Amino acid sequence: MLSERRLEVLRAIVQDYVGTEEPVGSKALTERHNLGVSPATVRNDMAALEDEGYIAQPHTSAGRIPTDKGYRLFVDKLAAVKPMTPPERRAIQNFLEGAVDLDDVVARTVRLLAQLTRQVAVVQYPSLTRSTVRHVELLAMAPARVMLVLITDTGRVEQRMIDCPAPFGETSLADLRARLNSHVTGRRFADVPQLVQDLPEAFEPEDRGTVSTVLSTLLETLVEETEERLIIGGTANLTRFGHDFPLTIRPVLEALEEQVVLLKLLGEAKDPAMRVRIGHENAHEGLNSTSVVSVGYGSGGEAVAKLGVVGPTRMDYPGTMGAVRAVARYVGQILAES
């Protein structure tokens, strides 16, 4: 077990390293923080911290830098989320309130997060399965061609073209539309599959095939589009990383273009808690020297999607976490209002 002071030393190392981006030595530490002990003592503590794997030296006779394990301890035990100041809160609120529709909300959110944290921001669109159905619409585009439009309580709209096996009478279509809406409006998307299960049976035999086609497309849409859409911003902030970054920045940019990777990065949408993944804790190896701070947000009490930032492991965790949490909270409010 590490003594109180050694934890204090670790905290000081993390703080200084994050600030200066340079390995920090024992002397500099005692000068900047009132640890109440001499450099020699700090050196002993550092040696112990290094044995435990919390810090490392890039080269012999250089200062120490925190390891992923060190950052992990710092985040878990040593750091408190830094709340936003009142002016910052107001700025966030003002900025988000100007949005005209869901696309705009998401676009503004990603800009805001990128600016506040000076890192790369990622925002997932409210997912379908966690939202509720506001309206289902079926539009006859041609005799055997129907467009399905889904509208969620968060304002998201999905559409899909359906080629039917047989032409659809206008009355059957209206009938299906009415039944569909009465069955699913106000319900959660996740519950839709069982709600529509028995629907074909209510129709004339000759229409059942067509009805099934429409329903199966509806279900497909729910599955495929479920978690898919997200946007990123602030990639220019990657250039602040280090001076070495041809090698650093490239895999990160590549990873950020893979939606699948990003979605995994944000983590399970169900989980509304704030999560921090540090360095190698990220499965994707291009992101081994980055950390991800993510949190769920939602219009009501529960999360409908996630948002977060991607930055160097050497980041200001308390500040970043504070910004992420605050933005998620205000986005939730905005969504609930609209």
Added chain:
Amino acid sequence: MLSERRLEVLRAIVQDYVGTEEPVGSKALTERHNLGVSPATVRNDMAALEDEGYIAQPHTSAGRIPTDKGYRLFVDKLAAVKPMTPPERRAIQNFLEGAVDLDDVVARTVRLLAQLTRQVAVVQYPSLTRSTVRHVELLAMAPARVMLVLITDTGRVEQRMIDCPAPFGETSLADLRARLNSHVTGRRFADVPQLVQDLPEAFEPEDRGTVSTVLSTLLETLVEETEERLIIGGTANLTRFGHDFPLTIRPVLEALEEQVVLLKLLGEAKDPAMRVRIGHENAHEGLNSTSVVSVGYGSGGEAVAKLGVVGPTRMDYPGTMGAVRAVARYVGQILAES
């Protein structure tokens, strides 16, 4: 006027520099290209080309590199667009044909362009004004709330929520929907404003206010969303730029995050011709060391939007232009089929 051989020398310089990324000298030039003259002669030609501003030396006693003006001459007079090979064509076609909807087409296009050119790709969504109306739908979401859905012949869908001044009867709504569709279906979006101009007069006085509101939102949607949406990809390719790129890459990434800048970059949507903007020809100063190759694409004969790539001025122009042109052509085909 420059002699034939001097143009040949310029062409050789551009080709070598693009290949090696290093200033090219007179001796290396004569070795790699059969110019039929000695290095000394080439040196004289180079001096002349430098006087004219087509090439420059980074330092005294180094080789020459092309200037923006040099690239311009190269592109205009010395280079032929390099057509794709048959296997490449097939690959493009196969890749694009797998797309399931418009979003997917656009997403695949941007990936494809980025991979083919190994540069940053930008694809604009088919613009509304240049498309035709396939269907207009009005959905009553609440007594005084209507959702407007616009569907284009390219498969693009726009939706907009409208708060009406007064509740809308279901029959008036159906009436308006029918009239709207009969007026505008199959017409170009650009023509919609005058087509719907007299529409309110056909309604009962008590409905006219509401009808006007709906129509004005429709027109607004046309204007605001007109050219807006586009996506980019392949930003990881920026890291291939140079070795100096903290300073190079940053402003480019910043510029690429500004939709407005990007739209200007692609150029006027009306213009279907392939355009190349080299270095300082780009108004935005963050892009002073990049070139943009853009071209219009469309489902029929005319352009509905643009796509292109952004890369270093030192790029393979013939190859890039060939790839851009080919992709635009195939995207047009895919859109026309769907």
Added chain:
DNA sequence: TGCTGGCACTCACCCGCGCAGAGTGCCAGG
């Protein structure tokens, strides 16, 4: 007039050197 070979000159780049400074580990003493 235009091309060629020759020649002197100029830098950017590379390599090795030595020095300074920050940081460490260890040890003996309080």
Added chain:
DNA sequence: CCTGGCACTCTGCGCGGGTGAGTGCCAGCA
């Protein structure tokens, strides 16, 4: 268990010379 002191280890930096690619100019030749 903390502290001051001491010897040691490296990285980083600035300096200087050598190398080589490339240039401009000039006189000679078709």
